Amino acid sequence: MVRGSVTIRDVARHAGVSISTASRALGGGSASAKTRTKVQQAATALHFVPNTAAQQLITGRSNVVAIMITETPDFMFQDAFISSITSQLMNSFTKANLFPFLVLIAPNDAEGFARLLHNSRADGMVVVSFHYSEQFATVIEQFGRPTVFVGKPPLDMDYPYVDPDQLQGGRMAGQVLTARGRRHIAIIEGPTDMHSPNERNDRTTGCVRALHDAGLSPIATIPGPYTMRHGIEAAHEVLTEHPEVDGFFAHSDQIAAGVLHLLHQHDRHVPRDISVVGFDNFQVAGLVSPPLTTIAQPLNQLAEAATEMLCARLEQGQWPYRRKIFPVHLVERDSV
């Protein structure tokens, strides 16, 4: 590992074999058992560490895989979805003997993204949080190596992906609200730039369908970032313009926490006066007051599936499947 250190040439000499034999003995090539031990002992004795740059130059493989996140570092570490899925991905890639490289970049810095991605030397990539822009789409395309999305990619980007069943999640949220007798329901959405401009958010669509089944329509649909602040501001807006509101479907627990916070400030009792449903089932869902009824998504399964897909693609040269959708389920607490 130290600069100017021992090379395979030294190992070969020490073991009394040629360089090519040493290389084979160390790797998977053919070599007699005797030679193999001799060479491996030499390598150990000399603390030989192969030069990854040279290996990569020959084989074209780095065993590095990029995890792409278009968020500011601050947000990434505060956001439970991203940090959690990222940590799961790092775990499963490491288990698969791949080396995760975090490509963390602000949503407006496509050039920095290209540089970082290139310098990661990655063989493949998983996109965790993608805020759409043409430049970013172009960089991913030019990357030209196997790439899988966590979350459905924008319509014009045809990449394999894993996703929780968003439609079903939205439907469950709508159903639990209407079943409770709520009739004036507002939807506080996540950001709109994570899918194509003309595409509707699946969580919203699912919810709208459930409302429709009960003869209803949402009284408001307000997009924004996955933050508590967005929840607070959106709930404020709804309360002001639609004081009759009696139900909220928030697209994340964090947003729901903001909604609860505002309702509490305005002395609207949850769940007596108003019901609130979240999405994610993260830790915060159990900590807010009242504890939040929410839709749980299986993050670990998403991460594992993404890893498996990418590994298969890297090893067998083709995707085992193009997409995998995971069921979600309702976690009932006290906010409905």
Next chain:
Amino acid sequence: MVRGSVTIRDVARHAGVSISTASRALGGGSASAKTRTKVQQAATALHFVPNTAAQQLITGRSNVVAIMITETPDFMFQDAFISSITSQLMNSFTKANLFPFLVLIAPNDAEGFARLLHNSRADGMVVVSFHYSEQFATVIEQFGRPTVFVGKPPLDMDYPYVDPDQLQGGRMAGQVLTARGRRHIAIIEGPTDMHSPNERNDRTTGCVRALHDAGLSPIATIPGPYTMRHGIEAAHEVLTEHPEVDGFFAHSDQIAAGVLHLLHQHDRHVPRDISVVGFDNFQVAGLVSPPLTTIAQPLNQLAEAATEMLCARLEQGQWPYRRKIFPVHLVERDSV
């Protein structure tokens, strides 16, 4: 970027010059203005992206810098200190044209650490959260490249570092408690494995000195992880064994949040009956009830200094200085 793609040879041919001239024109070498434009145009036209593996093989430099964190991914993303310092480091390294590689590894997996570090191809490293073990110390030593610590390294590891003034921070905490008339003060420490076994925690030492100046000693000193749970359990222990307790110094805001939580459960009023001081001044300090009086440390300055030190070492071949200590300050809220 695509496999089997354009090389400098293609660029040279397209520009009508030799490979060596192309290389010089693209890099910092000598070349006529005319040649330089010609080559750069060719590179752009062909979408040339230099092969970093080849560059590294020649120059011995990758421009990658490792950020080492011996924690489980889960903890890292939940811990405000680590995630915050990491995100600041990533920012400042990126600004310095270096590529941060997160080496995130469980505290017991020294072998995995060695592999990850090696595969990062890093030119240097900054150690953010170091839980001591001989194996880890050995891996860092064998890494053999410039390494700087955030936080004072264990005594037997002589690496340059940046650190907030821990001693002064502890002293401030002690002083604000004694000034408030508290006389039965417990210290809830962070982990003990982050410094050498026979070494005392500097935050504790500072606090003990302040108590000593007031003719006091701590009634208890309880180490543990930087978590809310540790705060809860330790406060419970103190309350049980030393019911006379009237002051807590928690080594992190997170621990303090746990202490506050437990005191609330046991109907001990803060700050009327008991005072609590934290450390960090993270967001949680303003959110708990009552808002927490705490010691603020300048994370961004720590990160920037670490980056500067490492950059200087990488470019000029020597450390500009071996350590840099940053002042901390007391942030008074309502818990004392």
Next chain:
DNA sequence: CTGAAAGCGCTTACAG
């Protein structure tokens, strides 16, 4: 099973 040779894509003395 083993060794000599070619070559991955660059950079950098060395001559001119």
Next chain:
DNA sequence: CTGAAAGCGCTTACAG
């Protein structure tokens, strides 16, 4: 300023 050549440390056909 420019080109031909050497070489970074490996791996992998190719012969034997």
